[in-house]
Amino acid sequence: MDSIDRKIVAALQEDGRIKLVDLSEKVGLSPTPCARRVAILEKSGVIAGYTARIDQAKLGLPVSIFIAVELERQSRDALDAFEDAVRKFDEVMECFLMTGSRDILLRVVARDLTDFDSFLEHRLMRVPGIRTMRSSFTLRTMIQRQALPIAR
Incomplete structure (x- = not known):
């Protein structure tokens, strides 16, 4: 470029x-x-596509939750199975493979705590291979950028 x-x-x-x-x-x-x-x-592939930026709160999804997941095994098959399962959950906005004590970091959106509880009980907790999960709720977004820094 x-x-x-x-x-x-x-x-x-x-x-x-x-x-x-x-x-x-x-x-x-x-x-x-x-x-x-x-x-x-x-x-x-430098330009991967075009989308509209949507205000998640105005769409009725004001709650953002980060979930740190530790898998029972860190094999390629276990990672693939987990990824295939969470890919089907529309609430999962981002899923990152991480270093450190947690294997996976998810960013999930929800309408409210009841909605999130339902997502956990009926969807995420049913994914095989999860050892532990730790959830953290965002209080507010302090910085959110859509544009990547480009050296000019």
């Missing part, structure tokens, strides 16, 4: 709906070469 590609990515992180003419102007290219570069960035 050169400096123009980085400008394109930065501009698209800022506004994924920017018109091609405005994008090309912003990065200093004419529209056709700019469109070609965007297509290359999409094809190479």
Whole structure:
């Protein structure tokens, strides 16, 4: 990626709906070469897709919970089975394989504590291979960035 590609990515992180003419102007290219570069960035996977940023509280999911999970075994099969199971849970927004004392860190959203309790009892606790779980509720989001830092 050169400096123009980085400008394109930065501009698209800022506004994924920017018109091609405005994008090309912003990065200093004419529209056709700019469109070609965007297509290359999409094809190479640098641009993985386009989405709308949604306010989870306004959608009725104001509660965020981080759940640290320790598995009974740390084998590839155990990790794959866990990942396959939690991939089916829409409440799981992110799932990270971690270093340290906990194997997995999940970020889960819920309407309220009753909703979260139901998720735990009827879904997550039924996933085989979990040794322990520890939940932490967020009080408020202090920093949330959508755009990755791009060296210019």
